[in-house]
Amino acid sequence: MTKTPTRFDMPLTTDVAWCPGCGNYMLQSAVKMALHELAVDRKNLVMVSGIGQAAKAPQYLNAHMFNGLHGRALPAALGIKLSNRNLVVVVESGDGDMYGEGGNHFIHAIRRNMDITVIVHNNMVYGLTKGQASPTSQRGMTTPVQVEGVMLEPFNPLAVALALNAPFIARAYAGDVEETKKLIMQAISFRGFSLVDVFQPCVVFNKVNTYQWFKENTVYLPESHDATDRAAAFGLATATGKLPLGVFFRSEGRELYEDLIGVGKTPLYKQKPPDEKAFQNLIDTYR
């Protein structure tokens, strides 16, 4: 794959822990190219993740980053955005981290609708901890823990995000770097909570959902799909057969939590510190 250098590239000597052939590399290229083409200022960008193979992505990208606990990327991202709403906040983590351990945060972050972008490396498995089933693992897939096959229906992130009225919802396939980049660019430019669920082959622990499998089982949404039609998007997100890729839903104008609670343009660090004496007086009135 030919690759244009971007200002988000790390030095070539950076030690990367991902396995050769992992889909994380292609998704990482798409993310860096999207940020580069959008001319995002590195000083204003914060990449946020949780724990996992995917969650290492911000460490391999030349920008500010915050690495939370497992499943805790979203609360950290929301806090960062609330402290300075001028920042571009991008969360990049795995399907286990976002939909499993972080599932409750996923739901409530969508309800709040802050202006952040969430990119999920969806490899349908727990990669870092050696191949246990994740919430998006397919029914019947055998793993070292689910030796007789996964019994449960997979979690459907797009349908859940649609049900919660997330204003921007897209799905990509990391093997198609150019289209993934375009979807990520749209998500980052969108004002409000934007989700890009990205199919990312894990070549070591997921022998079912391979590059070939994704090629054969995905299809781009037809041009005729009206992304403002939430019911149509829900139908596509829950339909059986080939898995559609593209922008499922896009709805401008939903109120941001930042505005709802009156967060101003001045970042917290530039605001006057609280008057300690007045604060002490207040405490004393309750003694």
Ligand SMILES: Cc1ncc(C[n+]2csc(CCOP(=O)(O)OP(=O)(O)O)c2C)c(N)n1
């Ligand atoms: C609270 C907690 N539970 C479990 C773990 C162990 N753990 C670390 S990474 C991980 C799975 C990560 O999977 P996923 O988010 O899908 O990312 P991937 O490694 O596949 O990219 C687990 C279970 C942990 N670190 N903390």
Ligand code: SF4
């Ligand atoms: S274990 Fe899977 S997800 Fe993790 S780096 Fe290797 S191929 Fe990628």
